[in-house]
Amino acid sequence: MLLHVEKLRAGYDRMEILRGVSVEVARGELVAVVGPNGAGKSTLFKALMGLIVPSAGTVTYRGEPITGIRTDLLVKKGIGYVPQGRVVFPRMTVSENLSLGAFSERDKRRLDAARDRVLTIFPELRDRLGRRAGLLSGGEQQMLAMGRALMSAPNLLLLDEPSLGLSPRYVSVVFTKLADLKAHDLAVLLVEQNATRALEASDRGYVLDMGEVRFQGPGPALLQSPEVQALYLGVT
């Protein structure tokens, strides 16, 4: 298993949000985490990325315990993270934003190679490289946020709500890119509001509610489950 999360508990101050969450991602797998607003999806990612410290449970990456390890060290170990909300640095250029994603890379040739790799997945960024990120469309900013996370050449990418707030055209682009990432043998843990589409695209999925995993299984099986449909997919 690439990522193994076992009975993770985490929250804010004294408020526990994640109440023993177990999640697994295999190499090259696309795994979706869906669930209602406030379920704890983003909190799970924050706990995995060392942005909040878990109170219990373990996280193992390639067999190595990484629970509570610092964010920059996790990135060096090969975990990329795209937070919710298309976070780019608006006054910096696209090119500068990308370089920030390879913050530990001092070698210019390797930096150029990383950028070329990212631009083969996101060719639409190529003729925007000199433009300020704040001037890009929402969809382009999401491509940039994803591209920046790929600059460190991760084996696992945590993607929090990549399609949220995008136009239908860009929602489709995001899901196409997910397939491209899979073709590059990258494992993705995906959080999505667009639960139906995310589960259709995923190898496996988890339904998180109130900080607990309620259902898990292959994406299509979850989609067809009457309970999941009634409770989480708005099917009546």
Ligand SMILES: Nc1ncnc2c1ncn2[C@@H]1O[C@H](COP(=O)(O)OP(=O)(O)OP(=O)(O)O)[C@@H](O)[C@H]1O
């Ligand atoms: N920084 C914070 N301090 C205190 N409570 C927080 C903080 N961030 C989130 N919460 C609370 O934790 C709970 C889970 O939030 P989280 O952002 O993980 O949910 P989510 O599943 O990602 O929801 P959404 O679909 O709205 O993004 C919510 O009740 C939220 O109010």
Ligand SMILES: [Mg+2]
């Ligand atoms: Mg969230």
